[in-house]
Amino acid sequence: MRAFLEDYFSNVIQIRSEIWDSIWETLYMVGWTALIAGVLGIILGVTLVVTEQGGILENEKLYSFLEKLVNGFRSVPFIIMLALIAPFTRFIIGTSIGTTAAIVPLVVGTVPFYSRQVQNALLEVDAGVIEAAEAMGSSPLEIIFRVYLKEGLPSLIRVSSVTIINLIGITTMAGAIGAGGLGDLAISRGYNRNQMDVTLVATAAILVIVLISQLIGDYLVKKTSH
Template sequence: MYAFFETYFPNAMAIPQEFVKATIETIYMTFWTAIISGFLGIFFGVLLVVTRPGGILEQKAIFVVLDQIVNIVRSIPFIILLSLLVGFTRLIVGTSIGATAALVPLIAGVIPFFARQIEIALLEVDPGVVEAAEAMGTSPFGIIFRVYLKEGLAGIIRVSALTIINVIGLTAMAGAVGAGGLGSLAVTRGYNRFQTDVTIVAMLIILVLVFISQAVSNLLIRKITH
């Protein structure tokens, strides 16, 4: 097996430590983006649901403004968002290069995407259950936590897995412009130096991370729904 990799992946076999470092950077970016965007995305997603026309805390002005912001930011290609936020990133982090600096545009780009996914997941909750909770005198916050978030938990986990997979892909794109991680390794060593085997190995590691994320989400969904 070792001889096989030495023959077909010679450049990748020569830099194992770089692959370890790049993988850790990718996991670092994915983890913190998922955590921060997760909390904020759920908050704004819930806000979209409860303030919409007919919602339990209907506020048309808030809904329209938030809905348009989500639509606009989601429409900006991530590679352009990276460029737009360079100055803001440097102001917050002190640099626009590296894995930590990449967190700023990653979080900014993922929050509206995840908020919309949360909105869709919560809107699938049976309206009859919400109406029953209101009839019983449950407060709006009680409905949010005991009905929307509880009844929509499987959907939330499902869209969370989708978002994490999307984040992994975005980290690779961020890596192409100096964020580090597997994307950077695939471009700087694989593409720029014509070391195709490095690109292939980086891609395979990214696929493994995606499969693990999907497997974990499927396991959680099965535990919740049974």
């Protein structure tokens, strides 16, 4: 077994600690981005639902503005987003290079996608339940927390799982700005130095993270469905 690894994964053996560091950096970027973008995405998604035509807080001007904002940011490819908001990233973090700096464009790129997913998930909530809550005198906040978020929880978990998987994918593109992580390892070490074994291991690690995320999401959906 050792001979096999030395023959086909010699480069991987030499940089084992670097691979573990890259896995940690990927999890670090995904974790913080998921937390920040998750909160902002839910707030924005809920706002879109309640302010649209027929919503409990209907506001045509606000809805139109937010929808255009979401559509505009969603239409920008992430790799271009990295370059466009580099000055903003430097203003917030102090640098536009590195793992922590990558969180800024990752959040900016994830929030519009996730907010739209949240909006679609909450629109699946039975309108009759919302009308019943309004008839009982529930306030808009009570409807949001007790009806939309509670009844739409399985769908929210489902779209959150999809978003996290998408997020894991775009962290690999963040390697283009030296963000670290498995994507950076696969590109700078594997591809640029023609070390195919490093690229294969980095790719396999990303696939494992995606698979685990999917399994956790599926489990939570089953536990919350009723």
